[in-house]
Amino acid sequence: MSESLRPLARPRLYEQVVERLREYVGAEGLKAGDRLPPERDLADRLGVSRTSVRQAIVALEVQGLVEVRHGGGTYLLRDRLQAEPLETMIERRRRLPDVLDARDALETKLAALAAVRRTDQDLAEIDTALAAMAAAVERGELGVDEDQRFHAAVTAAAHSTLLADFMAEISLSIAESRTESLRQPGRPARSLDQHRGIAEAIRARDPERAAAAMHTHIDTVGSVKLLDWEAEEGD
Structure with a gap:
């Protein structure tokens, strides 16, 4: 059967969290140095677990887009969260x-x-x-x-x-x-x-x-x- 009919990949939940965070940063006009809401607040507002939020934050940290300060929150390192597709990473x-x-x-x-x-x-x-x-x-x-x-x-x-x-x-x-x-x-x-x-x-x-x-x-x-x-x- 043609490869064009291979199964569709389902986006991972934390990829969707990354996209929501990108939209949030743009809508709120956040800039480098600004702090994101705490993980617990993000999980509540997005209706997902803290695990999914944490995975999204880690993916952004790996890309050099945010800095996680242990005990101090998560801060933007760039003015925008232009995250790469997961498969590219x-x-x-x-x-x-x-x-x-x-x-x-x-x-x-x-x-x-x-x-x-x-x-x-x-x-x-x-x-x-x-x-x-x-x-x-x-x-x-x-x-x-x-x-x-x-x-x-x-x-x-x-x-x-x-x-x-x-x-x-x-x-x-x-x-x-x-x-x-x-x-x-x-x-x-x-x-x-x-x-x-x-x-x-x-x-x-x-x-x-x-x-x-x-x-x-x-x-x-x-x-x-x-x-x-x-x-x-x-x-």
């Missing part, structure tokens, strides 16, 4: 470990090569990327484009055409992992510090230290709430 969670493995293998080698092969011009571009990311962090931004510029500068400094081609082939997946990492609370500033450590090792022409610094950075990139999250059915 599940698929990204499935891909992410492989992407991180590839990044670790490629980028630690690129950092080591950059420490050996970099030119003064390469170093100037790395420093420019660092300055741009520092400015983005100072403005309170994630610095996604600036982060990408730094890693591109390190790749260029390695002067390895084949490794650069491999990086280009997985660039979309790398961009996805970058955004996932940088939207973790406090991550942009931490990433900036790690980038500075990588740059200093490259500047010092120390390939072992450059590789170690990049490996530590990629480990941090992989420390995200998404990998601890499990999609549940709700009630």
Whole structure:
């Protein structure tokens, strides 16, 4: 029988809660820093269990849209709750470990090569990327484009055409992992510090230290709430 007649998926209850919360934030004109109603109040007003509300909040937290302060409530991190479809999150969670493995293998080698092969011009571009990311962090931004510029500068400094081609082939997946990492609370500033450590090792022409610094950075990139999250059915 045709795949077009496969069974319809029923939206999980907490996906519906997420949609109601999105509508609520828009209708009330809430902005980043504002607090959502307590879980108990949300459950009562929506006619669902606190479990479903909690699952919805966790899904929003994983996406970097809210911050849960234990004992202090749930606060918006963005002006809007533009949540991703659940299946998109599940698929990204499935891909992410492989992407991180590839990044670790490629980028630690690129950092080591950059420490050996970099030119003064390469170093100037790395420093420019660092300055741009520092400015983005100072403005309170994630610095996604600036982060990408730094890693591109390190790749260029390695002067390895084949490794650069491999990086280009997985660039979309790398961009996805970058955004996932940088939207973790406090991550942009931490990433900036790690980038500075990588740059200093490259500047010092120390390939072992450059590789170690990049490996530590990629480990941090992989420390995200998404990998601890499990999609549940709700009630």
